[in-house]
Amino acid sequence: MDVPFYGHVRQYHNIQAEIDANIQGVLESGQYVMGPMLKRFEKELANYHGMQYAVGVGNGTDALWLAFQALGIGPGDECITTANTFFATAEAIWIAGATAVFVDSDPRTNCIDPAKIEAAITPRTKALVPVHLYGQCADMKAIREIADRHRLFVIEDNAQAAGARGDGFRIGELSDAACTSFIIQKNLGCFGDGGAVVTNHEHVDRTVRRLRNHGSDKRSCHSPGYNSRLDDLQAGVLSAKLKHIDEWSAARRKWAARYSACLKDVETITLPYEKPGYYHVYHLYVIETKVAAHRDVLLKFLNENGIDAKCHYPIAIHQQDGYPWGKGARIPQPVTHTERNAACCISLPMFPELTGEEVDYVIEKVLEWSRTAGAL
Numbered sequence: 001m002d003v004p005f006y007g008h009v010r011q012y013h014n015i016q017a018e019i020d021a022n023i024q025g026v027l028e029s030g031q032y033v034m035g036p037m038l039k040r041f042e043k044e045l046a047n048y049h050g051m052q053y054a055v056g057v058g059n060g061t062d063a064l065w066l067a068f069q070a071l072g073i074g075p076g077d078e079c080i081t082t083a084n085t086f087f088a089t090a091e092a093i094w095i096a097g098a099t100a101v102f103v104d105s106d107p108r109t110n111c112i113d114p115a116k117i118e119a120a121i122t123p124r125t126k127a128l129v130p131v132h133l134y135g136q137c138a139d140m141k142a143i144r145e146i147a148d149r150h151r152l153f154v155i156e157d158n159a160q161a162a163g164a165r166g167d168g169f170r171i172g173e174l175s176d177a178a179c180t181s182f183i184i185q186k187n188l189g190c191f192g193d194g195g196a197v198v199t200n201h202e203h204v205d206r207t208v209r210r211l212r213n214h215g216s217d218k219r220s221c222h223s224p225g226y227n228s229r230l231d232d233l234q235a236g237v238l239s240a241k242l243k244h245i246d247e248w249s250a251a252r253r254k255w256a257a258r259y260s261a262c263l264k265d266v267e268t269i270t271l272p273y274e275k276p277g278y279y280h281v282y283h284l285y286v287i288e289t290k291v292a293a294h295r296d297v298l299l300k301f302l303n304e305n306g307i308d309a310k311c312h313y314p315i316a317i318h319q320q321d322g323y324p325w326g327k328g329a330r331i332p333q334p335v336t337h338t339e340r341n342a343a344c345c346i347s348l349p350m351f352p353e354l355t356g357e358e359v360d361y362v363i364e365k366v367l368e369w370s371r372t373a374g375a376l
């Protein structure tokens with residue numbers, strides 16, 4: 001059996017009539033950029049988050065650095081984040097001209113460890129940039145408390161956790177801006193690139209709106225900005241998909257529960273940890289081999305058996321070739337858990353449209369490998 005890593009086409013087929021109708025509507029409207037479908041989707045997205053503002057931009061990386069820019073973060077400033085994330089988190093900090101400061105992650109959630117943040121704060125620190133890694137919220141209550149104590153901004157990298165919740169908090173409400181990516185593989189993904197900034201700050205909304213559109217909020221009037229707009233066709237796709245995001249999160253959680261129940265006795269791997277009271281939406285279901293040398297062996301075994309398992313992320317940002325490329329970067333303390341996560345992680349197939357047979361086949365193969373792992 002072959003088990004794919006993504007189910008984009010299955011998802012499209014399941015709601016094809018809704019997506020096609022929105023695409024057709026945009027095509028017939030004659031308004032493809034900054035048109036009524038974008039406006040509609042922005043309103044729906046803000047409502048979904050229970051937030052005042054949502055502004056669609058070209059991609060998740062732009063969402064981050066445009067938010068930084070709107071908050072006045074730039075050269076000379078430091079932003080604290082983690083190195084076990086997709087490269088774009090740090091890249092956005094560098095695009096804004098700031099310094100990325102990497103602290104270690106929590107060994108169980110792999111999100112930023114709030115206990116490591118304060119030791120990294122200097123007079124130049126301007127913002128904390130937690131990533132809701134793999135679909136589980138970082139500990140935003142602790143992060144907000146630290147930010148308040150040191151008068152820092154908080155910008156959430158929410159590329160991976162659409163629909164997730166924390167213990168008594170929602171994404172966006174404890175930060176200055178939550179930035180998301182709609183690239184196809186995300187839990188809420190369009191058919192290309194897209195992103196958004198969600199915020200309760202009118203100033204952030206207004207500034208990102210202006211920056212994304214050549215510094216203009218009125219025809220023919222400009223100040224320096226960029227071109228980074230979510231186009232109306234993608235907004236139409238996202239508007240159709242947003243109605244399904246909660247049922248898709250529930251399906252992801254069902255498959256995660258099945259993986260976890262059936263793999264819980266495998267001594268050679270560690271399973272994902274869901275914090276009590278949190279609603280993890282399993283953008284990725286990431287296991288870790290307890291022995292780093294096992295990771296590539298298990299990955300190869302799964303791949304050779306038709307299972308498209310992957311790694312997120314096998315090379316942490318500070319381990320990339322050429323780091324830091326002349327950019328501002330600082331690692332004040334060892335990042336041991338980040339490095340363990342990079343060395344040991346394997347993402348099993350995870351998407352709402354998986355079938356029970358596919359999930360059971362993946363489980364069967366991990367169990368089969370585990371029976372031999374002791375002898376490797």
Ligand SMILES: Cc1ncc(COP(=O)(O)O)c(C=O)c1O
Pocket residue numbers: 059060061062085086088089131157159160180181182183193194195
């Ligand atoms: C954690 C994280 N941050 C930022 C991004 C950047 O988003 P994009 O690819 O839409 O620029 C991604 C995904 O690609 C991501 O996973």
